[in-house]
Each structure stands twice: as structure tokens, then as C-alpha cells.
Amino acid sequence: MEIVNMKLSVNGKSHTLDVEPEMPLLWALRDELDIKGPKFGCGIAQCGSCTVLLNGEPVRSCAYPVSGAAGQKVITIEGLADKGRLHAIQQAWIDHQVPQCGYCQGGQMLAAVALLKKKPKPTDEDIDAAMTNICRCGTYARMRTAIHAAAKKGTRA
Amino acid sequence: MSTPELTSGMDRRHFLKISSTATAGLSVGFFVPQSAQAANTPQLNVWLEIEPNDTIVIRYARAEMGQGSMTSAPMMIAEELEADWKKVRVEYATAHENLRTKRAYGDMASVGSRTIRNSQEYLRKAGATGREMLIAAAAQQWGVPASECKAALSKVTHVPSKRTLSYGKLAAAAAKLEAPKDVKLKDPKDWTLIGKSIPRVDIPDIVTGRVKYGIDAQVPGMLHAAIAASPVFNGTVKSMDASKVENRRGIVKVLNLGTFVAVVADNWWRAKEALRDVAVDWDVGEHGTLSSAAIMAHFKAGMDQPELAVARNDGNTPDAMSKAAKVIEAEYFTPYLAHATMEPMVCTAWLQGDQLDVWCSTQNPESTLAVAAATAGVPQANVKVHPMQLGGGLGRKSPQDFTRQAVTIAKAMPGKPIKMLWSREEEIQHGLYRPASLMRFKAGLSATGKAEALHIRVCAPSILATLLKLPLPKGVDGQAVASFNDHPYDIPNTLVDYAQRNTNVPVGFWRTVGHSQNPFGRECFIDEMAQAASKDPVEYRLAMLPNNEKANRDRAILLAVTKAAGWDKKLAPGVFRGVAATDGYGSWTACVCDVSVNAKNEVKIHRIVIGIDPGYAVNPDNIVAQFQGSVVHGLTAIFWGENTIKDGRVEQSNFHDYRMMRLNEMPKVEVVIAPTGGFWGGVGEPAQAPLAPAVANAISAALGKRIRSLPLKNHGLTLARA
Numbered sequence: 001m002e003i004v005n006m007k008l009s010v011n012g013k014s015h016t017l018d019v020e021p022e023m024p025l026l027w028a029l030r031d032e033l034d035i036k037g038p039k040f041g042c043g044i045a046q047c048g049s050c051t052v053l054l055n056g057e058p059v060r061s062c063a064y065p066v067s068g069a070a071g072q073k074v075i076t077i078e079g080l081a082d083k084g085r086l087h088a089i090q091q092a093w094i095d096h097q098v099p100q101c102g103y104c105q106g107g108q109m110l111a112a113v114a115l116l117k118k119k120p121k122p123t124d125e126d127i128d129a130a131m132t133n134i135c136r137c138g139t140y141a142r143m144r145t146a147i148h149a150a151a152k153k154g155t156r157a
Numbered sequence: 158m159s160t161p162e163l164t165s166g167m168d169r170r171h172f173l174k175i176s177s178t179a180t181a182g183l184s185v186g187f188f189v190p191q192s193a194q195a196a197n198t199p200q201l202n203v204w205l206e207i208e209p210n211d212t213i214v215i216r217y218a219r220a221e222m223g224q225g226s227m228t229s230a231p232m233m234i235a236e237e238l239e240a241d242w243k244k245v246r247v248e249y250a251t252a253h254e255n256l257r258t259k260r261a262y263g264d265m266a267s268v269g270s271r272t273i274r275n276s277q278e279y280l281r282k283a284g285a286t287g288r289e290m291l292i293a294a295a296a297q298q299w300g301v302p303a304s305e306c307k308a309a310l311s312k313v314t315h316v317p318s319k320r321t322l323s324y325g326k327l328a329a330a331a332a333k334l335e336a337p338k339d340v341k342l343k344d345p346k347d348w349t350l351i352g353k354s355i356p357r358v359d360i361p362d363i364v365t366g367r368v369k370y371g372i373d374a375q376v377p378g379m380l381h382a383a384i385a386a387s388p389v390f391n392g393t394v395k396s397m398d399a400s401k402v403e404n405r406r407g408i409v410k411v412l413n414l415g416t417f418v419a420v421v422a423d424n425w426w427r428a429k430e431a432l433r434d435v436a437v438d439w440d441v442g443e444h445g446t447l448s449s450a451a452i453m454a455h456f457k458a459g460m461d462q463p464e465l466a467v468a469r470n471d472g473n474t475p476d477a478m479s480k481a482a483k484v485i486e487a488e489y490f491t492p493y494l495a496h497a498t499m500e501p502m503v504c505t506a507w508l509q510g511d512q513l514d515v516w517c518s519t520q521n522p523e524s525t526l527a528v529a530a531a532t533a534g535v536p537q538a539n540v541k542v543h544p545m546q547l548g549g550g551l552g553r554k555s556p557q558d559f560t561r562q563a564v565t566i567a568k569a570m571p572g573k574p575i576k577m578l579w580s581r582e583e584e585i586q587h588g589l590y591r592p593a594s595l596m597r598f599k600a601g602l603s604a605t606g607k608a609e610a611l612h613i614r615v616c617a618p619s620i621l622a623t624l625l626k627l628p629l630p631k632g633v634d635g636q637a638v639a640s641f642n643d644h645p646y647d648i649p650n651t652l653v654d655y656a657q658r659n660t661n662v663p664v665g666f667w668r669t670v671g672h673s674q675n676p677f678g679r680e681c682f683i684d685e686m687a688q689a690a691s692k693d694p695v696e697y698r699l700a701m702l703p704n705n706e707k708a709n710r711d712r713a714i715l716l717a718v719t720k721a722a723g724w725d726k727k728l729a730p731g732v733f734r735g736v737a738a739t740d741g742y743g744s745w746t747a748c749v750c751d752v753s754v755n756a757k758n759e760v761k762i763h764r765i766v767i768g769i770d771p772g773y774a775v776n777p778d779n780i781v782a783q784f785q786g787s788v789v790h791g792l793t794a795i796f797w798g799e800n801t802i803k804d805g806r807v808e809q810s811n812f813h814d815y816r817m818m819r820l821n822e823m824p825k826v827e828v829v830i831a832p833t834g835g836f837w838g839g840v841g842e843p844a845q846a847p848l849a850p851a852v853a854n855a856i857s858a859a860l861g862k863r864i865r866s867l868p869l870k871n872h873g874l875t876l877a878r879a
Contacts, residue, residue: 019424020406027426031381036373037366039548041499042581043429046812049499077366090364097356097778100223100786102363103370103499103548128821128878134812136499136549137223138789140823142782 006070010035011079021067025059026050028066029076037077037106041134048133051107052076058107058114077106080113089113092150100137107133112147121151199332201290203250203261204234204283207328211311213240218250218262219272220520221359222547222554223786224841225779226272228357232775233277236350237284237343240324241311247358249544252522256537266521268555268666270742270839273775277837285340287331294331295322345773345834354778359546371518371545374505376574380409382566383428384577386417386587389441389805390661394418396438402431411435412569419566425578444661447805452660453490456595459616459656466632466657468642472650477610481601485689489596489678490866493800494667495588495807497815500548501581504563507574508533513540513564514574518547520555528557532564551790552666556589556624582810589665590800592618594637594674598682601650606690608701610650613641613679618659620666632657639671640679640739640846645708646701662802668790669845672741677867680737680850685863694736694854695719710745710833711738714770717831722749722766732763735854739846744838745770748847752855759877760796760856760869767844767851768829772836780840784828787844793818795849796869796876821878 006017008028015033024043029035029052038061041049045063052061053075054068080087086094089112099105108131115122115130122130127144135143198206198214206214215234221227231247234240255262263276288308295313296303299320307314311324345351362368387393397418399411407427412419418437422428459465478484505516506529513533519525522542530537547554563577579587594617601610619634621627633655635642641653667673687697698715702708715738719725728734731753738747751763767784774780797816801808809815853864856874864872 023424023426027424031424031426034375036369036375039370039500040372040425040578041501042812044581044811044813047499047817077364081365086364093364094356094360097360097782099357099360099363100225100782101221101499101547101549102223102359102368105363106366109364131820134499134817134819136497136551136790136817138786138818138823139782140789140818140820141785141826143820144823 006067008066008069008074009072010074011076017066019066022065025052025061025064025066025069025074029061029074035076035078039103039106041104046134047104048107048111049104051110051133053110053114056114056117058111075110077109080109087113088150088153089116089146092146096142096146096149098139098142098146100139104133104135108135108143112143112150115147116151120154122147199328201287201328201332202283202336203258204280205238205287207324209325209328211241211244211323211325213238213245213311213324215245215247216250216262217247218255218265220267220522220544220547220550222267222520222550224267224272224783225357225776226267227359228355229273229776229779230276230280231358232350232355233273233280234284236348237281238287239308239310240284242350242355244311251544252526252542253540255523256526265523266555267550268520268552270842274743274837274839281342282340285342286336289337289340290331290334291324291327293334294327298322298330351773351775352777355776357779368546370500370548371503371505371516372500372548372578374516374543374545374576376505376507376516379505379574379576380421380423380570381425381428382419382421382563382575382577383425383432383580384417384419384562384583385432385437386583387439387441388586389439389444390663391444392439392441394437395440398436401434401436405431410570412566414565414569417562419577421566421570421575425576429580441805445805447661447802449801449803452593452662452802453595455660456593456616456658459658460595460597460614462656465614465654466629467652467654468633468638469651469653474610474612474650474652477650478599478601478612481609482604483602483689484599485602485685486597486599487682487685487863487865489598489681491594491674491677492798492867493593493662494591494794494798495585495800495809495815496551496553496667497585497817498549498551498553501579501584502554502559503576503578504560505574505576506563506567508564508567508571511535511539513567514543515540515560515564516543516545517560518545518554519557519560520547520550520552521557524555524557525560528560529564532561533568551668552670553589556665558589581812585800585809585811585815586807588800588807589624589663591667591670591673592620592637592664596675596678598678600682600686602686602690606692608646608648608686611648612652614654614656615641616656616658618662618664619657620664620670622657623659624663624665629657636671638675640675640741644679645703645711645740646683647703648701661805669842672739672842672846673791673794673849676737676739676846677849677853680739680847681853681857681863681865684735684850684854684857695724698738707740710770711740713833714738714745714768714831715747718747718749718766718768718829721768721827721829722764724749733855733858735851735856735858737847737850737854741846742839742843743836744772744840744843746843746847748851750851750855752852752859754856754859754874755877758873759875761877762824762852764825764827765848766827766829767848768831769840769843770831770833771838771840772832772834774830774832777830780830781828783840784844785826787842788826788848789818789823791845791848792852792876795852795867796874799868799871818876822876823879825879
């Protein structure tokens, strides 16, 4: 199977890619398109540092073939703010000083955005179920607080 | 907080332009010499520049890896400068600038929780010097005595006439004045920044994805390298066959570099995939049979070693032990642990002729520079180390094994910038592990339960002797006996001895180092002593603390934490409690943990109350964050953390078998900050010290049997969801 010139929409911008269809989306983004927000953590879809939104759904891009994203909408952390206006989750992350090293936080915020889209007022159990990415710095308590805070303020679509 | 310029400042220096084209996805970047942008900005000293628009640029000379020092160190300068924090922008100092200025920025390493405690004085003095120069410039302009002028919020005011001038307007004149030799530092009671929770300067760029980590370095024409070192530590390449991959798409070169092999490609995934199909025959020497069982036997043999290094010898312990009414003895064990920083080892190196540029996630940029220069065989003055944010450090990114590898590859590919990135498997299987340690405790108690004698014998590898190749004073590795050789308890006869038991498993500094493991043994055994004496574990500790400055801090933090935890209040049925008190990294800590254990051996942590006396609490919210995070780091190790050795190699390879704690397991953590003033202690590492023993003591109470080894999974215990 040879796909040449795949089309990929990332953060509202269209890209044409000539890569192996099985190349993980993460490495197409990072090393072909220079979109560095999604991070490499494990390569086996365990940690979620590479999380991006694919048509609004969180996807662990290190184990997701780029061909599976062709023609669809990819959002990375760089594309979360709307013309410089921070998403409610980003603002809550600042207000509650969530990140420490920050490496996993792009993926964490995108997972939280997807959660709030499905459940605008999530319970602790909803947060437990949706927020499965690893944070080695241990920012979990603040993430929970920040998600509740963003939910309280209400998020835009 | 106005900080959006933070990385644009960094971008200007290191990545002036990054643009991507829609068609090819290429990046174009170039660099400007650092002097070009700063040429016209008045510099009061190496630490600070003041722009005409009142923006104050404060240099930060250490790494930022989540510990928050990039905010709290500049706070030191801003406090004394009387700067308006809203107008402060923080920029990295560089190792090459430090080399050029004969270390004007001092030590640049971010290790040992020591950024603030080791640099606070010269940072505050730099700020105070700037303040005095600005005041002098204003006084000169007004023709008034400097003593009639006051500085506050980036302005100098002539008090009698109420005239004011902003720092931006004074900077050019101030920069021409001679710096005062002696400056007076502010009285702590007059601090306006230190002690306030100041938002971290790097967080706005983290949440937008703008911040650049080592892994994000982008250089024109850059290639990517994936590497594999011998699966058995210290092995070498006997032979390599790369014929299966050499003609694959994107593969540029496959290199046999003696102790490791590297695939260089135009995309890291292509390199990593190809690496799997490079056949390597490793020469592993005599080390291919090493096992965890053999290592344990090696440690146990140390217990009976005839000559041991003596780390502490108060009184006459054997004699007191023989006269004791009651003697108790126990052995404790802690395993090897890999760091598992979220960002694996990564370093980009570009050797052009005899000029070398390095972009590296490093905790020690000066060491990076020295190792890079030596590896490339170029003068140190020809090396530039470009600062990057670290995706976690945890002690692993201080030693420069990975820098050496990256520069070795770059040397084999002259003229080509190479980004070398480790896989997670490489990271877990080629760690510089927290040493495993076997500890034997023996206590002699009087008839009333008073501790008369304590003998602690440690059998463990030496980080200092093997990693740093340092001579050990009297044969003692201070990390191996930390919290034993300096225990605060009034036990008249104390003997601490050490058998250095090195193995082929390389060891290194893992967050909290010796204090991440030894307090587990010490404070659990103190609990055993209290139990043998039929005493309350808090009362028992308090009674053993003498009346001296150091022990008074132990007492104060133990009292503050037990009070916050309600130690004297009755617990709900089925809930049990553990306590521990420790000191380390210049701070004093204590922890109380409440648990219950159900029939399925699930440990429910109801509450962790953990506290610190860091002397001065510089940025309290950051201390809370460090403690919350340390609890996660600690619980991960306590419940699951273990690297085992089979056939000379580490058995674990990724997060599926080297388990990390997740959000749904996060217990309730209450942080008590109880600064007593007069000293400066660290905050990034101390929290783990009292955590493990408090948790283990609580679980031991719940189970009615002693937990004497970690991780808890080996006792059939799991952590219940929060």
C-alpha cells in the first residue's frame, strides 16, 4: 500500500505529506511538519504525552498511523488557543499553576478539552476515567482542580 | 503576569526564525550572536539589564525542569532590586557565556535541591547592587543625597520632593557608575516578593505549547539518530550488520561506535525502526549472567565483611548492645530504580569544523560543555550549549553519558546537525539507577525502652566512587549512609558502618538520592523500637530529640505536622496511621499518613499530611506543588518501583512493566509549610524522605506485620483508587 501525497489538516492548516502510511502521526507532525507540541514519551500508547485531538477525540499519536488521520482534522496544543485567546482549560491551567516540567501537559490539556466537550460538568469519576495520561512530576491534584474550575466557568465549543 | 515574551526572548537568541512551508514541511532557522541583541541595553551586572521601556531582564543560570527555580531565583534579584515583578522578563544565561566570563554566573547545575540555598546570597547581592546604582544615578540627576532617595516598584523617589524616575530612565546613567562594593540586604520582614506565591514565569508558554524542550531543537538540515547500547551494561560491539536497513527510505548512515550503535535518518521513527533490524553481536564480557539474586547475595556477603568503613561511631555500641535489656534487629531493602523522566535522554550536536553547537536537556550545562568539547576534541571556547527546558530531570540529566553519545555521532557526521533521542526502552534499560541497598538495624533498649545503642550497617553500591570516581573519605559514600550518619536522635552509642558493594549495574543520583531510601529504613525501625518499648511513635521520637538547634527543627516540624494531622484524635475503625520525621537538603520534614487495607490487599490512602521547614519559604505555592509532585513520585516508587536484573540486563523496558502512578490513584495531600527563618533549605527533594516510612508504618500498623522492603507490590499490596 503506497499512499503518496497524503493530505493532513493540522490546527486548521492543510499540509501535504509524502511518507509511509504506517509512520506514526507523532513523527509526521514532529519530524516532517515541525509541529513539536506533541511529545514522545513511550512509543507504545501508554503515557499520552503525544496526545492530539483527531476530529475532537484524543488520540495517542505515537501509536496511530498517519494514514489514519489523512483528510481529518488534527488539533495539537499549538492550535488550542483561538487567535491568541486561550481556551478555558489553558486559562485554568495557568490560574491553578498546574504544570511543573510541562512536558506531558499539552497532551493532558487536550485530554481535558475532549472530556469537557463530552461532559461539560464532569464528576471526579469522569475525570478519573478520562485523564489517564502519565505525569511524572505529579500534577494530578491540580489537574483535577483546574478541570472543575474550567467546567464551572464554562468552555466555548 | 506579563510573560508572553519569555520564549520570544529565547527564540530570538537561539531560533531566530522558524517557519514551516505548507508543501514540504521544512524548517528554516538561524542563529544570531548573543551580543547582537543586547548591544544597546544597559547592563548593571551580568544578572540584569534594564530596557528604556522599564522592562527588566533577569538572567537565570540554572535549568528549569519543573522545580520552579526559573521563577524563584529571579525573585531573589527582583526583591533586592525593588523591581516591579510585572515588568520582569527572565532569560537563560548560557554555559558558554559563563566560560567566557570566568564563571560570572557561578555554578549552573540544577542538582541537590540547591539552586536557591546556594545562590540566594549572590543573587540578592546582585539585585541590591543594581538598586544602589539606580538610586545613585537618580540622586546625581537631582543633585540630592542618595540617602534621601528610596527605591520601590522599579522607581526611585526623592522622598522630600516626591520626584520620581523610573528604572528605565535611570538605567543608562546607572550602568556608567561604579558598582558599590558592599551592599546591605533587606531585612526579611521587609520582603515584598520572597514569601509570596508568585506564578511561574514559564507556565504561560507551557500551556500554549510554545516552550522548547531539548527534544524540540530544530536546526536546518538536521538529521535524527536512534541508538542502542549493549543490553548488558558496559558491553561493546563485537560486530554489526546493517545490510538489511542501509537502503531503506530515509536512512543516512548506520554507525558502529564501539560501545553503542546509531542509525542516522531523516526522521527519528525511520531511524528507530531501522535500528531494530540492525544485527549487533555484543561482547558482554563476564557480566552476562548477573541477576538480582546474585546482587542480593553480594550485598548479604557485605554484612559479614570483616572490615567496614565507619561513618559514625558515638560511644561504644557493641558494649552498650551487650548490656541492653532488650535487643531488636531487622533488615530493610530498597531496589534499583530508573528515573523515567517523561522526556527521554536527548541531545542535538552540530560540529562544523572546530565549532560545536549543542542543544541539550541538561541539568548541568557546564558539564555538558566540557564533555562535548572533550568528546569532539575541540577547545571549550568553541562550544555553545543552547539552553532548553527539560522534560523532567530527576537527577538523570546531570551526568552526561548521552551528551557524549550525541557528540560522538556528530563527530562521525561532520557538518551535519544530529538530534539523538533515546527510546523509552533505552532510557529504562540504560539508567544510572538509584542504588539498591540492604540495611541492617540493631537497637539496644533499656528496661524502660530507652534507646541506648543503635547499629546501622549498609551494604550498597557507591554513586560517588563509581559514577563520579571520587575518593571516599574513610571509605564512606555519604549518600549511602545519608540520614544514618547524621540522625538527630539522642542515642549515646551509635555505630554506622558501610560495605561498598558495587555491581555492573551503573548507579546515579535519583531524585532525593539516599534520602529516598535510607529514611524508609531508619524511620520504620524507629517505629519498631517504639513498638518494642510500648510507646507512641510520636512521643518516642520527641523524647529522643535532644535540645539543640538542629533537633529543635526536627521537633518543630514533627509537632506542626502531627498537629495538622490531628495525631491525638481517634481514627475511624479500620484506619491506621504512620509517622516519620527527617531532614535533608537543608530542610526539615515530617509526614503523617492514614491508611486502611481491605481483604483484597488494596491500600486506601485516606490522607497524607506532609510538612516542611525550609527556613524561608520563597514561593509557597511552588513548595506545595513540589510536595504534591514528590508524593506522586514517591508513591510510584513505594508501590511499584523496581528494576530487576536477569542475564546481566534490566528486565523492565517501558511503562507497561515499569508502572507509574496515575491521576485516579492520587490521594488527598495536605502540605504544611512551617518556616522558622534564619536559613535556606531546598524544596524539590526533601518531601520523599518522610513519605515512604510514614506510608509503610501506617500499612504495617494496618497489617499487624512489618513491611521491611519496597516496592509494596512484592508484598501483594496494591494502591486503591483515590
